[in-house]
Amino acid sequence: MRERKYDQLGVRMVEHRCANGLTVTVLPKPGYNQVFATYSTNFGSIDHRFRSGDGREIKVPDGVAHFLEHKMFEKKEGDVFRLFASRAASANAYTTFDMTAYLFSATHDILENLETLLDFVDEPYFTDETVEKEKGIIAQEIRMYEDNPDARVYYQLLKGLYEHHPVRIQIAGTVESIRAISKEDLYTCYRGFYHPQNMHLLVVGGIDPETVIETVEKNQAKKANRTAEGPAQRLAETEPDRVFQARQECEMPVNTPRIFVGYKDVGTEVRGAEGLKRDAVTSLLFDALFTKGGPLYGQLFEKQLIDQSFGWEYDYGRGYAHAVIGGNTPEPERFLEVVAEGWRQVEQDGIGDEILERSRKRLIGQFVKSLDSLRFLARYITAYHFKDMDLFATIPALQTVKREDVEARLRELIRPERQAVSLVRPVN
Known part of the structure; x- marks a missing residue:
């Protein structure tokens, strides 16, 4: 456990690395009732080419990271959102070019909600049926972005700036690319990038760092199988300095x-x-x-x-x-x-x-x-x-x-x- 202090800002931050490689950061805010927690993976929309832990070179359809984020909330027992709501917690998630984050905010039952956050992200559940059903929902989301002038002008710019780099592709993918996503693609990306060494847990607000770290260590100790396959290795695209289309x-x-x-x-x-x-x-x-x-x-x-x-x-x-x-x-x-x-x-x-x-x-x-x-x-x-x-x-x-x-x-x-x-x- 390591403590950092930024006296000029009145900030104290505690960092800890779990036995399985997960990095935990806690920033206590005395006087705050609310707590925010984010459980994130260093995996975003641009990570569509990589070498898996067993050495295979893999190319997945565009939009997989965002698709995976959508499906993580759906479990065999039901929707995780309802479990958070039953404890008056607000849950959400987002995908960027570089990362995917799952989060909750709450004022009560913080440790219970924290365990729920860790468990639902650590335990994927995908079926062929639920994956097919999600394609229609995400296709609607993609079309909504395509009809949005602000999104259109931005992604159009990225297509002009970049010739090869996948940042030129919309985070959610295209209607065509998500049609090709399979249950196996989701599990492959999950195993490669939702590895503890590639993830970060942040808890900020009215909470004791030592209590958080103890809770996380106990939770992660029960999940030894998560480290069976090493984290994936990204395969970079070569991108010229000049713009692709002016x-x-x-x-x-x-x-x-x-x-x-x-x-x-x-x-x-x-x-x-x-x-x-x-x-x-x-x-x-x-x-x-x-x-x-x-x-x-x-x-x-x-x-x-x-x-x-x-x-x-x-x-x-x-x-x-x-x-x-x-x-x-x-x-x-x-x-x-x-x-x-x-x-x-x-x-x-x-x-x-x-x-x-x-x-x-x-x-x-x-x-x-x-x-x-x-x-x-x-x-x-x-x-x-x-x-x-x-x-x-x-x-x-x-x-x-x-x-x-x-x-x-x-x-x-x-x-x-x-x-x-x-x-x-x-x-x-």
Whole structure:
């Protein structure tokens, strides 16, 4: 058991590695009645090619990770959601490109709910009949995303940015790919990636760390068969630095065009302490320029080329990384011209210290405020753990970024061969 303290933030975190390899993190929040727990596997939608524990090379249909998440709640005895609800607990799950997380929040019966969380994730139950039934449900979900302009403009952008990497494929897969998913595919992925060494349990809130760890150790000791087959080995895709297609367009029934501009950032894996620094530098670059008060945001707003939907993000994971700006715009071509000219001007003149410091204070302030949210902590401590990052090192990372770092980042990332555009136009 290891204890970490972040005195500046008033945070104490206890970490423990179980005998079977499962990592447990507990962050006690004295004075909180609520507890959040997430039980996660380092397995997401991009993990569709891998070598199994017995050495076989395997390719599974796209959408398996998300499909598996759906099916984990259904057991022979019934639906796990009902069991959580009977104890006034709220349960949920989500799949990202990189990970799958199962969670509950509750104010009572915490240890009982924790055991339920561990047991239902540790004990899969799939049948041919239930798998076939789920295909129709997930197909509806996929079609819903395809009809959503925000989802369409985003995934269309990823298809332009990436040529080979599976991040270009929707997390839920396609209607065609999920039709090919079998019970055997689910069990194969489960055995390969739901291995204790590939998983993380996080508990945050009004709870005693020692009690949690004792409960988890006893629970896991009863499940020796889970470690019979070693964790799977991912097979990476080779992805070029340049974008695949510089422009993607489609028409949808929208009132105003939606545009996303993406900047591809592959070549250096964003993970560990260096990855956290890269995140901090990139975030400062885009926040300083494209948040309210920033010079490029100001130009776009004054010319009435953006509205409240405008924003930016930097997303990264195994083998992929990209920054994105965009939102609604009445004049897409003019929007692109102003953004391009804005980048040129900033590269020529540099970023003012005052603008950079204002952005630094804003990002640090937003982060500190987020620490009051158990939901935020439950999601991001785990996500950072899988990237070998320390969430609570975010502030020092932001504090050490220099103006020269940000300007060098601009020159590295904002280049024509790294830029792709995704546009959703109103139907003619």
